[in-house]
Amino acid sequence: MIRLERLSKVFGTVTAVDGVDMEVPEGEVCVLLGPSGCGKTTTMKMINRLIAPSAGKIFIGGRDTAGQDDVALRRSIGYVIQQIGLFPNKTIEDNICVVPDLLGWPRRKSRERAAELLSLVNLDPALFLRRYPKELSGGQQQRVGVVRALAADPPVLLMDEPFGAIDPINREVIQDEFMKLQAALRKTVIFVSHDIDEAVKMASRIAIFRDGRLVQYDRPDDILAHPKDAFVADFVGQDRTLKRLRLVRVEEAMMADPPRVQAEDTLDTAVALMREHGHGSVVMVGPRGRARGQVRLEAADGRRGLVGENHEPLPGTVLVGDDLRTAVARMFEHDVTWLACVDADGFYKGYVTQRGITHLLGATYGKRS
């Protein structure tokens, strides 16, 4: 969708961007990441030609942007800046409708769209459309800034540290909102950040820049698991393994098809099963396979009776779709080393162990480094 070919920008004696080649597929979020002054903003602004490239080409949807009218090009690209840049003299409604108005949309259509977009970011149109930017909180303004970029439904969105000015708690909320929006709209997004956590959370691909050069361009998990060099490893941080916890789903670390018992089984059966697998406990499932409780070897060994009368509650469960961070947090919370994994309907799917997680994260490191 967006392709940069040997793109460079020289300001006087400073080479801000140096021969960058990359391609962002349609519908993906590409985060440009790197320390201050590495050329992220310059790269982004060359895409909507706020900065003219010194060398190289940019293609959007296969068309070279150099041959196009700058103004028309910019109207077809959503743009969000860190300072938000809402026009203080215009109402929220008119701010959102800037590009539709420039494009000459019928007024009704654009105003309806403004209302619809506001509700998408949980701002009540009845309350906010007629307000002025100063009457909104920072977070609310930032939401309007994002929505304004989406107003004319551009296929491409450029965002320069859009959530940089917001406090960490609100930032998480807005990031989540944006991801939901993006899941529905599937725009091709280029997103500048210098926050590795934000990048890991939002990106389908991360492009790491250093001194104007593109050092590594990969999926977030690959960047964390296989940093290309010491610079990248250092930039993503000593705790990159912990960051990966966010990216890996419970499913991937889970032991599937686990042993299980039912209420009408005897404790002997349960004990035999645990011994066979070398487990300290076994999950009891209901008639259709929902996780209902557990039997611990320690408690059941040497006793007689049915599982149904002797089971204990499960210490904790985790959804197969959750990330490993959630799983690990829950283990700490309940002081256990394993968790039963269930699907959204509560069916028992497998279990994760601390050992399994450690092993999975370690194994991917082993592959390349």
Place this chain on the structure above:
Amino acid sequence: METFAFMVANWPVILQRMGEHVSLVGAAILIAIATGVPIGIAITANRKAADAVLYAASIMITIPSIALFGLLIPILSLIGQGIGYLPALVALVLYSQLPIIRNTYTAITNVDPALREAARGMGMTTAQRLREVEIPIALPVIVSGVRNAVVLSIAIAAIATYIGAGGLGTFISRGISQTDIRQLLTGAISVSALAIAADAALLGLQRLLTSPGLRIR
């Protein structure tokens, strides 16, 4: 009291002089806005040009009005308009340039660069950016420059009576030459009243033209 009696007795003349005064200042201000605002905007593009223009305009305003009229007489005599309405108009237009150009320039350059960038990035042309964003935001400050120019012009126009431009200054000049305190005070009071009224009216206009979004703080 005598002055009051004089004013009551001569109100038709006062009104006529007031009319001359207002039409002279009004025409001068309209021309000054039509020239000063575009100049103020144009010089935002170039720092050096801005410095030069603002410097020239500041020099202009330091020239005593009598001297400026004196300078204009030989120049405008070339087209047979050495005294009367035209030199007064030209002088007022020149004096009004500084407050209008300076305020326009300052207001436009003070617009948050982020807004300019957002406007450009969303695909506004330069003209659209000026119309939709920069001028509306700069407007309160521009109008306050116009207010300064109006008050200044009303005062200077009173002196233009010496080159035969009429207006309320006539009472003052006659008052001086005939040592008639009534005429002098009539002139002075009506010039002040006009200035105060014009300023108040423009303040109202300024409030009206300011987007509510800029008023909130």
